[in-house]
Amino acid sequence: MPVQTSSDKLALFDKIWNSHVVADLGDDWVLLHIDRHLLHDLSGARALEEIAQRGLTVRNPELAFATPDHAVSSAPGRNEATFAPGADLLRGLRRRSAETGIRFFDLGEDGQGIVHVMAPELGIVLPGTVLICGDSHTCTNGGVGALAFGVGSSELVHALATQTLRQRRPKRMRVRFEGTPGQGVGPKDLILHLIGRIGAAAGTGHAVEYAGSAIRALPIEGRLTICNLSIELGAKMGMVAPDDTTFEYLAGRRFAPSGAAFDCAVAAWRELPTDADAVFDREEVVDAADVSPTITWGTSPEQAIPIDAAIPDPDSAPDLVRREAWRNALDYMGLEPGRPIAGTPVDWVFIGSCTNSRLSDLREAAAMARGRHVASGVTAWVVPGSERVKRAAEAEGLDRVFTEAGFAWREPGCSMCVAANGERVPPGQRAVSTSNRNFVGRQGPGARTHLASPVMAVAAAVAGAIADVRRL
Amino acid sequence: MEKFTTLSGVAAPLMRANIDTDVIIRIERLTGTQRAEMGAYAFEALRYRADGSENPDFVLNQEPFRGAPILLAGANFGCGSSREGAVWALMGAGVRCVVAESFGDIFFNNCFQNGLLPVRLPAADVQRLAEQCAGGNARLTVDLARRRVVSPRGEEMPFAIEAMRRDALLEGLDDLGLTLKHTAAIEAFQAHDRQARPWVWQPG
Incomplete structure (x- = not known):
């Protein structure tokens, strides 16, 4: 077991890590047990294909859960063929999941959705577990007190075959x-x-x-x-x-323990906090x-400023590398330094993604949209994070609030956050997006993305420009 | 996995901070493209103009940097998405080593799974190498066994890498093969864990 600091006081991280060490590999490296895998159409289908081609077996299929999210259309009434390039991936994931005994949540079923929305809402991720997925936003699942992280294709295959990963203690x-x-x-x-x-x-x-x-x-x-x-x-x-908020959230969820097993688990989970x-x-x-309502101006999430601030000047950047990065970002984003960010006209608004597509996000956005209307010239989408979120939102009438305000109400998936599904912000157009990445070309080649909260996205849609939600 | 021992070649300076894996390979290239073909799409957004022609301002489109096996990059290279296609695309474009102050954690791990060596050096050293390479003689040597980068002027810069990772690269060892030797330990862990945390093992 790796040596702790001089103190024997442990952080949440240490408690989870230490309890998952299968073997000490030296130099702070361990063989770490994996309790849960999430598989999606983009990385999961490929990984299961490789497992089959290499003659390997999935060691613990009962600990893996699969659903399509990345390369599926979010168009109303969609099916697996709506976005044709993704259809093979979806079918591959479905077929390989069936062959290997992995649970698969198909389009239209409870459980389908963005993997990181689906896993907490079904109680698949639990406090104290180690969860991985071939997706960098797997860290989302840490919100319930799990050690959750993204991996690449090779590590995904390794984990499917051995239920472990070789990891260095961070x-x-x-x-x-x-x-x-x-x-x-x-x-x-x-x-x-x-x-x-x-x-x-x-x-x-x-x-x-x-x-x-x-x-x-x-x-x-x-x-x-x-x-x-x-x-x-x-x-x-x-x-x-994890705390009482966590335990109340998990109680009664589809794959969470129930009855006496739940009480037993909660007793163990109470030992996890730092x-x-x-x-x-x-x-x-x-x-x-x-903290003010915050929005990004550039092509890295670190290029974030308060909504009432001015667009930064590269000449005031702290070093040469960042000066170059800021210049490139302003050029790509089509922005002038020194001007207020508020008032910048927008073409698209996207409410969705594993960051902000849960029921509470949609409720807040709908409360802001109610009785208002999307500005002319702005295309605004709401993409619920999962089938379950979609149904719950519709049961509350949120879909009607959005459509009456001029937003499109769509089917669950990653949609325009990842643009791997034909859903893109057109070249040169400007979007306010509740997603997580404003990288060059992330939402489509030439797309200009500003990251913000759901209510800020509604404010931008209604104003037709980047706007301070506090003044709406 | 491809072995990595010693590499001598041209190093291309790409000194921007936070070059993300979306920029290294677009997501759409992961759905319809075979792994061996991804090199053609590496840095697509920077390498080509909107009309599909080469962007002459991009360093890898300039001599002597075209096809360079070494990249010198700003901090946090490979941040963002976990797509291993970023490593495949770089290797497909002929890159075998990236030198930067820091790397995205997931990209860093993915490099070692494929035989691409990520070298962490202090920012000032990377900057000095970039200035030397931009100035004419751009040939570096990366010696993994000795854990040294040798600059065009002969300056030796030591870098840190764990022995396990270095040895795996030097010998081209596959992680999965090594882990399967621990199968008994995995079985013992799981048998114990089923008793200790039954709720983990009975989802639903």
Whole structure:
């Protein structure tokens, strides 16, 4: 077992990591047990294909869960053929899942949706478990107190074949969000603010725990949003210690334990939170009251500013490499330094993705959209994160609120966040998006993406320009 | 996995921070393209103009950097998406080593699965190498056994890499083959865990 710090006080991360060590490989490397896999059409289909081609077997199919999300159309009334290039992937995932005994949630079924929306809502991810997926936003699942991280194709095959991964123990970082956020400020703003302050590489090599009174006060869905952007902070793992909020959220969910088994699990989960006086390699504190509604201006999530700020000037960048990055970003985004970001005209608004497509996101967005209308010239989409979210939203009438306000109401999937499904922001057009990446070409070649919260996205749709939700 | 021992060749300076894996390979190239063909699409958004012609301002379209086996990059190279296609695309374009101050964690792991060596050096060293390479003689040597980058001017820069990873690269070892030797330990862990955490093992 790797040596701890001089103190025997353990962080949430240590407790999960230590309890999953199958073998010590030396040099801080271990063979780590994997409790859950999520498989999607893009990486999962390919991995299962490779397992078959190499004559390997899936060691524990009962611990894997599959659904299509990346390369499926979100068009109303869609089927597997609507986006033809994705159809083979979907069929491959369906067929290989059946052959290997992996649960598969098909289009239109309870369980279909973005993997990181589906796993918490079905109780697949549980506190203290290690969960992986061939997708970098797997860190989202850390919001229920799990150690969850994304892997590439090779590691995915390794995990399917052995139910383990060879991993090096990361450093530990804790970020405490303290206090009460102001009006119009939600979890998306808190995490974008953090990334803007400490940078997109700050978390590299770390497992990040989010703590503090503002995190404790968040419902699970908000914690999932916070953890989702861990990878945009550079950390492949982000987590929030489980508490009564977590246990209440999980109780009664489809794949969560029930009855006496649930009580037994909760007793074990109560031991998981970080010990008082545990030592972290890095600590950050954010005063939630200092955070404004936040939006990105560039092509990295660290290029985030308060909605009432001006677009930064590369001449004031802290170093040469960033000056070059800022210049390139402004050029790509078609923005002028020194001008207010608010008022910049937008063409598209996208509400969706594993960051912000859960029921609470849609409720907040609908509350803002009710009685208002999307500005002319703006195309605005709402893509629920899962079949379950879609049904729940429709049962509350949220779909009608959106459609009456001029938004399109669509089928669950990754849609325009990943643009692997034919759904793209057209070249040169500007989008306000509730997703997680504003990279060059992420939402389509030449697409210009501004990341923001669901209510800020509604504000932009209604104003036809980037707008301060507090003034709507 | 391809072995990596010593590499001498041209190093191309691409000194932007936060070059993400979406820029290295577009997601749509992962659905319809075979692994061996992905090199043609590496850095597509930077390498080509909207009309499909080469962008002459991009370093890999300039001599002597075209086809360079070594990249010198800004911090956090390979951040973002977990797509291993980013590594396949780089290798398909002839890249075997990337030198940067830091890398995206998932990309970093993916490199070692395929025999592409990511070298972490202090920012000032990467910047110095980039200036030397941009200035004319752009040939570097990366010596994995000795854990040294040798600059065009003969300056030796040591880099850190764990012995296990270095040895796997030097010998081209496959992680899966190594792990299957631990099957007994995996079985013992699982037998114990079924008793200790039964809720993990009975989903639904």
